[in-house]
Structure formats: C-alpha cells, structure tokens
Amino acid sequence: MLEPVLSINHLQVSIRSRDGSMNEVTKDVTLELRDHEFVSVVGPSGSGKTTLLRAASGLRMPSGGEVLFEGRPVTEVPKGMAIVFQEYNKSLFPWLTIGKNVAIGAKEYPQPERVTRVEEALEQVGLKGFSTRYPWELSGGMQQRAALARAMVSNPKVLMMDEPFASVDALTRNHLEDVVQRLWAESNFSALMVTHDVGEAVYLSDRVFVLSARPSTILAEIKIDLPRPRSHLETKQMHRFVELQAEVLERVEEAGRESVGLPDDL
Amino acid sequence: MTTAIPTSANKDLGTGRFRKNRGNSARSIGGIVAAIVIWELLSLSGAVNKNALPSPPSTFAALIKNFGGLSKSLFGTLEAWVIGMLIATIAGVVIGTLVGRSPVADAASETVVRMMRPLPSLALIPIAILVAGLGLKMTVGLVSFAAFWPIFINTRAGVRQVDNRFLESGSALGLKGLELLFRVILPAAAPLVAGGIQIAISIALIVTISVELVGGTGGLGQFVLLAQQANALSEMFAGIIVGGFIGWLLNVLFMNIVDRVLPWRTQGEIN
Ligand SMILES: Nc1ncnc2c1ncn2[C@@H]1O[C@H](COP(=O)(O)OP(=O)(O)O)[C@@H](O)[C@H]1O
Ligand SMILES: [Mg+2]
Numbered sequence: 001m002l003e004p005v006l007s008i009n010h011l012q013v014s015i016r017s018r019d020g021s022m023n024e025v026t027k028d029v030t031l032e033l034r035d036h037e038f039v040s041v042v043g044p045s046g047s048g049k050t051t052l053l054r055a056a057s058g059l060r061m062p063s064g065g066e067v068l069f070e071g072r073p074v075t076e077v078p079k080g081m082a083i084v085f086q087e088y089n090k091s092l093f094p095w096l097t098i099g100k101n102v103a104i105g106a107k108e109y110p111q112p113e114r115v116t117r118v119e120e121a122l123e124q125v126g127l128k129g130f131s132t133r134y135p136w137e138l139s140g141g142m143q144q145r146a147a148l149a150r151a152m153v154s155n156p157k158v159l160m161m162d163e164p165f166a167s168v169d170a171l172t173r174n175h176l177e178d179v180v181q182r183l184w185a186e187s188n189f190s191a192l193m194v195t196h197d198v199g200e201a202v203y204l205s206d207r208v209f210v211l212s213a214r215p216s217t218i219l220a221e222i223k224i225d226l227p228r229p230r231s232h233l234e235t236k237q238m239h240r241f242v243e244l245q246a247e248v249l250e251r252v253e254e255a256g257r258e259s260v261g262l263p264d265d266l
Numbered sequence: 267m268t269t270a271i272p273t274s275a276n277k278d279l280g281t282g283r284f285r286k287n288r289g290n291s292a293r294s295i296g297g298i299v300a301a302i303v304i305w306e307l308l309s310l311s312g313a314v315n316k317n318a319l320p321s322p323p324s325t326f327a328a329l330i331k332n333f334g335g336l337s338k339s340l341f342g343t344l345e346a347w348v349i350g351m352l353i354a355t356i357a358g359v360v361i362g363t364l365v366g367r368s369p370v371a372d373a374a375s376e377t378v379v380r381m382m383r384p385l386p387s388l389a390l391i392p393i394a395i396l397v398a399g400l401g402l403k404m405t406v407g408l409v410s411f412a413a414f415w416p417i418f419i420n421t422r423a424g425v426r427q428v429d430n431r432f433l434e435s436g437s438a439l440g441l442k443g444l445e446l447l448f449r450v451i452l453p454a455a456a457p458l459v460a461g462g463i464q465i466a467i468s469i470a471l472i473v474t475i476s477v478e479l480v481g482g483t484g485g486l487g488q489f490v491l492l493a494q495q496a497n498a499l500s501e502m503f504a505g506i507i508v509g510g511f512i513g514w515l516l517n518v519l520f521m522n523i524v525d526r527v528l529p530w531r532t533q534g535e536i537n
Contacts, residue, residue: 059437090429095454105439
C-alpha cells in the first residue's frame with residue numbers, strides 16, 4: 001500500500017498558559033492523509049482544532065508524538081504544504097496587492113513562469129483581473145479565494161485548511177466549498193481541513209474524524225461514501241448524506257456532552 | 267466575525283492616526299485667517315504691550331523686506347534638520363528593529379527608553395556646546411539625538427507587536443530570516459514607524475531652531491536672535507512665522523507621502 005502523504009502519530013500538544021502551568025490541548029491524535037484524499041477533522045469550538053493544525057503543519061512544536069510529511073519529520077512548514085487560515089484579513093498581507101500576495105506563494109518558480117502561474121491561480125478562483133487590487137478592497141469571500149489562490153499557486157502536495165469558510169456568509173460559503181471541491185478534483189493534492197461545521201465536513205470529505213473535547217483525542221472516524229462530484233442541491237438531499245451527517249453530529253454531540261459534564265474529581 | 271484591530275499600537279508614541287487632511291484645507295485656512303484677525307485685534311486694542319507684539323501688516327512687510335535673509339536662514343536650518351533627520355531615521359529604524367526583534371535586548375532597553383522618553387533635549391544644549399562646541403556638527407548631533415527616540419521607540423514597538431497571524435502566514439509561505447523581516451515584519455510595522463518619524467519631524471525642527479537661537483549658529487534661530495538683539499520686533503516675528511510655516515509644511519508633506527506609500531494604513535482597519 002502507498003505510504004501516506006501526511007501521518008500524524010500520537011500527537012500531543014501542551015501550551016504554557018500565562019500563569020506558567022502547562023495546559024494540555026491535544027492529548028493523543030493519530031490520523032493519516034493518503035494520496036489525493038480529502039479528510040476533515042470536526043470538533044466543538046475550543047477543542048483544539050487550530051492547535052492540531054498548527055502542530056501538524058510545523059508552525060508549533062508538538063510536546064509529544066510526531067508528524068511525517070512524505071516520510072520526513074516536520075519541523076517547519078515543509079515545501080509542498082500550503083495553509084489557508086480562517087482569518088483571511090490577517091493572512092493576506094494588506095500592504096501587497098492581490099497579485100503580489102499570490103506571487104509570494106509562487107516564489108519558488110523563476111520569473112517568467114511565476115507571472116503566468118499567478119495569473120492562472122487567480123483565474124482558477126475567479127479573480128481574474130483583480131491582480132492589482134488590494135485585499136481590503138475586496139469582499140471577505142473574494143479575499144478567501146485570493147488566499148486559496150496563494151496556497152494553490154505553489155502546486156502543493158498537501159493543503160491544510162483551518163475553518164476556511166467560517167468567516168463568510170452562508171451563500172458565499174457554499175460557493176467557496178465548491179471552489180475548493182473543484183480545485184481538489186482538478187489537481188492532485190490531499191486536503192486536511194479542520195472545521196466545526198459537520199455539514200461542510202461531510203459534504204467535502206472522504207473521511208471525517210471527530211475530535212473529543214479538550215484535551216482532545218480522536219473519538220471516531222467516519223467514511224463518507226457519497227458519490228462525486230457533489231453538489232449542494234443534489235448531494236445534500238441524498239438519504240445517505242443525511243444519515244452520515246447525523247452520524248457525525250451524534251459523535252460531535254457526545255464530545256460536547258463530555259465537556260460540559262462534571263469533572264471526575266468534584 | 268472580524269475582530270477589531272488590536273489597538274495596542276496606540277500605547278506607544280504616535281498612533282499613526284494621521285487624519286486624512288484633504289477635505290480640511292478650507293478649515294485650516296479659516297483657522298489661519300481667524301488667528302490673524304485675533305492677532306490684529308490684540309495689537310490694535312493695546313491689550314498686549316506694543317513692544318512685544320508687532321501688528322500683522324508690519325510683520326508681513328518685514329517678511330517681504332527680509333525675503334533674501336530669511337530664505338538663507340531657512341536653508342541653514344533645513345540643512346541641519348535634513349542631516350539630523352536622516353541620521354535619526356536610519357539609526358532609529360535599524361536599532362529599533364534589532365532591539366524589538368531580540369527579546370533580551372528589548373527587555374534590557376526598557377529602562378533606557380523609559381528614562382529617555384521624557385527627557386527634554388533642549389536641556390542638553392549647554393552640555394552639547396561644552397562637548398562639541400558650536401557649529402553644524404553639534405546641531406546635527408543634538409537634532410539626531412532628539413529625533414532618534416520617537417523613531418526608535420515606535421520601530422521597536424512596531425516590530426515587536428506584529429500580529430502573530432501575519433508571521434504565521436509568512437512562515438507558511440516559507441519566509442524566514444531576512445526575507446520574513448523585509449516582507450512581513452517591517453511592512454507590518456511601517457505605520458507605527460511612520461508615526462514615530464512624524465513626531466520626530468517636529469522635534470527635530472524645534473531642536474534645530476533652539477540650538478541656533480541659543481548658540482547663534484546661523485539659521486532661523488539666529489535670525490530671530492539677531493532681530494531681538496536689534497529690537498526689530500517685526501523681523502523677529504517674521505522669523506518665527508517662517509519657522510511655524512515650515513514645520514506645518516514638513517508635516518503635511520510627510521503625511522501625503524505616507525498616504526501614498528502606505529495606502530493600507532487606514533483602509534486595513536475598515537475591513
Ligand atoms: N497560544 C496559546 N496560548 C495559550 N493557550 C492557547 C493558545 N492557543 C490555544 N490555546 C488553548 O487551546 C484551546 C484550544 O484552542 P484552539 O486550538 O484554537 O481550538 P479551536 O480551533 O478548536 O477552536 C484554547 O481554548 C486555549 O485554551
Ligand atoms: Mg480555531
């Protein structure tokens with residue numbers, strides 16, 4: 001069997017809080033991302049999704065376990081990995097135009113090719129002609145598409161996404177989900193997305209992992225056997241979609257109940 | 267939803283909150299006219315000693331009569347100002363960046379900064395004269411010393427307070443070291459640096475003219491000093507007005523440059 005592009009093995013992350021004590025955010029997370037697979041991790045707010053994604057991408061040193069990207073340990077964000085953050089207005093650089101923002105993603109390519117790649121990437125996300133505009137001149141949805149273009153322009157093996165659609169309105173979100181789905185189908189990268197939105201995770205993914213409350217572990221893995229390509233109108237009406245969504249939701253609610261339950265030592 | 271921009275930037279000197287002043291030109295002209303009217307009324311009414319306040323017409327007459335001398339003096343003042351500002355800006359930005367990005371140096375410099383910030387540079391004029399003697403070198407030295415602090419303090423704060431999400435974005439794109447510094451940290455700090463430079467512009471001008479006034483080392487300060495010694499009140503006021511005008515002009519010019527170079531400075535906060 002093919003070796004996974006990204007493996008997260010018994011990842012543990014503790015964060016030193018202000019008073020100096022260690023706060024265990026991620027306890028034990030193991031998951032694998034295979035070639036051209038779309039995997040989501042869902043969990044309630046504060047369950048440590050962002051922390052998990054940071055550690056898995058090399059932005060934060062884990063306290064235990066390991067992350068392997070194409071078999072090599074991850075110590076910084078590896079070449080071949082791109083990240084889309086939740087807060088597009090703090091991830092795109094406001095001092096650069098859209099074109100120059102995207103060009104940073106393409107900095108590994110020599111100059112004549114870089115320009116064409118940037119143009120292609122912008123076209124892929126429907127931002128052709130916006131190259132000379134500044135991020136703050138665009139709507140939230142357009143900014144997130146620009147962030148997506150900046151990630152895609154490097155032709156990554158793995159695309160990491162931290163609640164990429166959480167900061168836009170519902171209609172824009174549907175549209176962005178389909179942009180991501182199309183990009184994923186047309187390219188050959190694997191995607192790892194963390195989100196609190198169960199419907200979104202089921203709609204886009206091949207597998208969905210459910211995270212427990214903090215300190216987080218994997219509670220369940222659910223295989224999403226819905227046919228592709230998927231569409232909001234058709235897929236979301238399928239009996240199987242409703243079933244899968246209910247199944248994931250049930251596990252997420254379990255995690256939620258755990259977190260509000262009384263601690264053992266009371 | 268989008269979170270508010272942290273206003274931590276406002277804790278230090280010069281919040282970088284320059285106003286868009288284009289629509290305000292009518293109001294500022296109105297203000298100048300009003301000031302001249304009050305001035306005229308004061309000097310006419312005799313409320314202020316005639317020997318301390320010349321009338322506007324005689325001042326403007328002196329301004330025109332001494333145009334040549336004033337221009338030359340102004341040039342002398344600007345020479346010291348420009349050299350002092352250049353040194354202060356380069357030193358302030360470079361040292362501010364180095365200190366701000368090094369936690370050890372940053373902590374160590376905290377006390378120095380707290381001590382230097384309220385120190386009136388004008389009080390150093392006698393010491394500077396003793397140490398360096400009179401002349402351009404001494405003026406430039408004192409001007410750059412005084413102008414250095416706001417630029418250093420704001421640069422240090424600016425590079426230290428860069429939003430972590432910008433830094434993570436940079437790391438995610440494979441930027442590190444000098445590349446991260448020049449493409450993320452310094453641009454992100456630029457509005458605060460500009461705020462420091464703007465404060466320094468006025469401080470440098472005040473110090474330049476004051477040194478000239480105390481030391482008689484040429485420039486507008488010496489012009490005013492000589493006029494005072496000759497009891498030429500209108501000339502003295504003409505010199506003061508030119509000083510005020512040039513201070514205003516330098517500020518406006520700088521704000522316009524900042525608006526053009528950092529267009530995202532204000533717009534970024536709207537989103
Ligand atoms: N930089 C940090 N410093 C201190 N605590 C943190 C930090 N980042 C995250 N945490 C802790 O980890 C918890 C989970 O955060 P996060 O990973 O952002 O969760 P999620 O993305 O699922 O909402 C937070 O509630 C907080 O207590
Ligand atoms: Mg999060």
